[in-house]
Amino acid sequence: MHDLAQQIVSGLAQGSIFASLALALVLIYRAMGIINFAQGELAMFTTYIAWQLTQMGLPIWLAFAATVVVAFAGGVALERIVIRPVERANQLTIVIVTLGLFISINGLAGWFWGYIVKAFPTPFPTTPLQIGGVAFSAQDVGVIVVSVVTLGLISLFFQKTKLGLAMRAAALYPEQSRVLGIRVGWMLALGWGLASAVGAISGIMIAPVVFLDPNMMQSVLVYAFAAAVLGGIESPLGAVVGGLVLGVVINLLGTYVDAIGNELRLAAALAIIVVVLLVRPAGLFGRVTVQRV
Amino acid sequence: MPLLETQALHGRYGQIEAIHGVDISVERGAIVALLGANGSGKTSTLRAITGTIKTEGTVLYDGVALHQRTPEGAARLGIAHVPEGRGTLSALTVWENLSLGAFTKSRKHMQERYERAVVYFPWLEERKHQTAGTLSGGEQQMLAIARALMMEPKLMLLDEPSLGLAPMIVRQIFDLLRKINKEDGVSILVAEQNATIALAAADHAYVLEAGHVAVHGPGDELMRDDRVRRSYLGY
Ligand SMILES: Nc1ncnc2c1ncn2[C@@H]1O[C@H](COP(=O)(O)OP(=O)(O)O)[C@@H](O)[C@H]1O
Ligand SMILES: [Mg+2]
DSSP states (O other): OHHHHHHHHHHHHHHHHHHHHHHHHHHHHHHHSSOOTTHHHHHHHHHHHHHHHHHTTOOHHHHHHHHHHHHHHHHHHHIIIIIGGGTTSOHHHHHHHHHHHHHHHHHHHHHHHOSSOBOOOOSSOSSOEEETTEEEOHHHHHHHHHHHHHHHHHHHHHHHOHHHHHHHHHHHOHHHHHHTTOOHHHHHHHHHHHHHHHHHHHHHHHHHHHOBOTTTTHHHHHHHHHHHHHHOTTOHHHHHHHHHHHHHHHHHHHHHOTTTTTTTHHHHHHHHHHHHHHHOTTOSSOOOOOOOO | OOSEEEEEEEEEETTEEEEEEEOOEEOTTOEEEEEOOTTSSHHHHHHHHHTSSEEEEEEEETTEEOOSOOHHHHHHTTEEEEOTTTTOOTTSBHHHHHHHHTTTSOHHHHHHHHHHHHHHOTHHHHHTTSBGGGSOHHHHHHHHHHHHHHTOOSEEEEEOTTTTOOHHHHHHHHHHHHHHHHHHOOEEEEEESOHHHHHHHOSEEEEEETTEEEEEEEHHHHHHOHHHIIIIIOO
């Protein structure tokens, strides 16, 4: 029983990292109708920035906060400089640009920091937490708390603020929004900023576990994509639930089903993508919108 | 000085030019109708004014030439464009639609605008949390006008507000437009195929044919014009 509880919490911790990156994917997908393949590499790059800041003597939490700000600004700048020129091109063009970004950012990180795996300091205590007589890893619990707070803040931002509402409108109805005075181009840039900030958080949360190297986010991106598809690629809530479910399922399968183990987890994630797309193309939370003309 | 004046306004979709030098003006406080058959260039004229399509020519607004016209820029200057098809943000609620109309305003100002809009459309209050896409066509048209009011406009551009609506609803909508024009001092440029109702409300009207102004004059004069009567009024 204790073991099961630990495995579930551990799965939730991993799942909340998938959820964060999945949310980043969904934010861009809703605004542009494409998957940003560079999302994971952006998260990796910003995690290196956090590492660099800790090397320069900044406490980890300060480095964390500074990195989130830098990631936000970087995401905005990237949209304005790289994506904006192709904003009106067809979606395949934009996808190819994000693939180009994937390769460039990966190469840039290798060039700056090398390919040798680096340890990343954990922002959480290393002693286990005792909850109800069960020892949980403080890292796991900390990751869950940080992710829940992040996702909660983002949800509040979109539901309760005028800017968040305008971003939703600009993503769904660009033409109509412009007529209302909303600068749709800037809303898109803010979306890239937010996505990249959330991605940075996922990178920093997972780096103490998987260690830092330029390819660290690649499998996470696949899990995040699986989570987004599972939840419904247009649904932020779906991305979060999809991430958590996937994290727990993958972790339990890997632990209790010997045939899967560690090696086949990624394959299991891919199998989940395929099955969901077959059974429910819109995903668990994807919905048909009601519209009268 | 008119509130809005276009001089030799052209508008194009890619290589296709839709309007070929349209001159119209809207006096301050006036209701002006833009008439014409389907495809004559009414929508394109409105879109050219706000810069939604590629344009050449001059648009003077409040005496100032609008260079580099963009829809968001026009909105910020007080031009509320109620587009063809009403521009309903259908997955959002009625309240969200309205508050986006006042996107550029402070929260306090937004509340004031809302109270003003509810004077004309009291039913909005109890339908605030309804998804806008589930409203009837007439309600969506009214929501679009209410949202335009939220923008505190000096000028409203309406694109076929009567489209697809029952005659009684159309009359109701034009009565409200007249009221908004008189009581809020909003000047109105309304594109319509329904010439009868539009001419009855308009101080001045332009008739477009194939992207040109064919005839224009005071509303009552056009109503007596043989050509207009035959082509657009059907008697
Ligand atoms: N999106 C578009 N692409 C190409 N041509 C268009 C487009 N919209 C309108 N047109 C053309 O522009 C002309 C004027 O159309 P429009 O302004 O929509 O007229 P109206 O609103 O009076 O029905 C028509 O010849 C129409 O075919
Ligand atoms: Mg039209």
